[in-house]
Amino acid sequence: MSNLELGFWSFPVLLIMVFMRAPIGLSMLLCGFAGWYFAMGGNPNVLLNKLKSETYSQFSSYSLSIIPMFLLMGQFATLSGMSTALFKAAESFLGHRRGGVAMASVGACAGFGAICGSSLATAATMSKVALPELRRYGYSGGFSTATLAAGGTLGILIPPSVILVIYAILTEQNIAKLFLAAFIPGILAAVGYMLTISIYVRLYPKSAGTRPPQPMSERWAALGKTWPVLMIFGLVVGGIYLGWFTPTEGSAIGAAGTGLVALLSGSLNWSVFRDSLFGTARTTAMIFFIVLGAGFYNSFLALSGVPQYMADWVLAQGYSPWFVLSIILVFYLIFGCLMDSLSMILLTVPIFFPVISAMDFGMSPEHVAIWFGILVLIVVEVGLITPPVGMNLFIINAMDRETPMSETYKAVMFFVGSDIIRVIILVMFPAITLFLLPA
16 A cells, blocks of 8 residues: 555544544544554654654744643633623623623623633633623523633634644744734624624524613723733733744743732632643643644655645646635534544644645735634634534533523524624635735
8 A cells, every 4th residue: 555545544544533532632643653654664663763753843842832821821811800800891881782791791702812812711711700690681591602602712713822823833834923813803703793692682582681781980990900901912912013022932921911910819829820830731731742643643644645645636626726715614614513623723734734825816825824824713613613512512501501502502503604704704805814914
């Protein structure tokens, strides 16, 4: 069997292992092991040498240190009460409108996502704050859980984003430019979700209650309590964009800043600090193991020649670049319902990125890479709220056992529709994504 055939046969083997509920990192690592072993004629010494060199090359990357820093930043942000302050501020301005408390939840998720970088953490944290208020003002269970699940996805898109960092490392792109490009699509996502809420409560008036408006003085007082979020976000993202420090240095500054805010708020003691470090270490270890498995598997695919063969084959068919892009995005949408976002990015980008890079979209290669990365991130994000395996749906359901999952599924499809419309707009008008990038 040729190396190319080995590469193609590895895909169904990998999918079978994933569907049998084997950890995705272990599945990719074992497929990479087996692929290298057979491709090298069954020589175990070559395999062991590859394991040593691949592990070192993966984890000696300075850029990877940004991941635990942003994760620690999210841990501290969760502890410091920032989520509560953001929700109260948004609720004070929007809560009296029809569907306003749900809109406030989305706005708070967007703000918290700007200092967290994790979709699951955003969904879990904001649900603790917002679910009691949504229940208090008569919002239906399915609508409430669907809103928080969708709002949680903003954590993966609005910078800083751990998934964007992974994509940047995989495709050798500038992290700061990717953060900048994600900003407008992230705002569009939040606005789109609020419009979706407005439509939903008009179609189903009984799904949302009302609350009395707050005096303007109380609104401004609530807004003033969000200054730590604005300061940290402005310092980290603004500092990276202005060149004051690198993204890795910015992540360390963000972690230190959120830790200081948590300390000053009185919510950070030695026990909490230790738990934050352990939580960060566990999540980092999980991510790094998946990165190692993906690195080993993708290096085998490169050896087999599958990515280059796929790129050459697609070009030889003469398909329109826009048609190929659409097929890839549909693929992400379908498989995003079955796999988690990090695994999807690590597994597929090394295969699809060479195909997209070989096509002419009328833009520079760098702009194509950044635009494609944002599109992929959005479509993978949709998978977080798409049945049957939307991770955010399970996170929220675990925190609201009283609401049947079927009710959440029905309501969340409105938000999925909003996401699909946004993807279509960003595909048709790439300038929206690339607007903030330097010429």
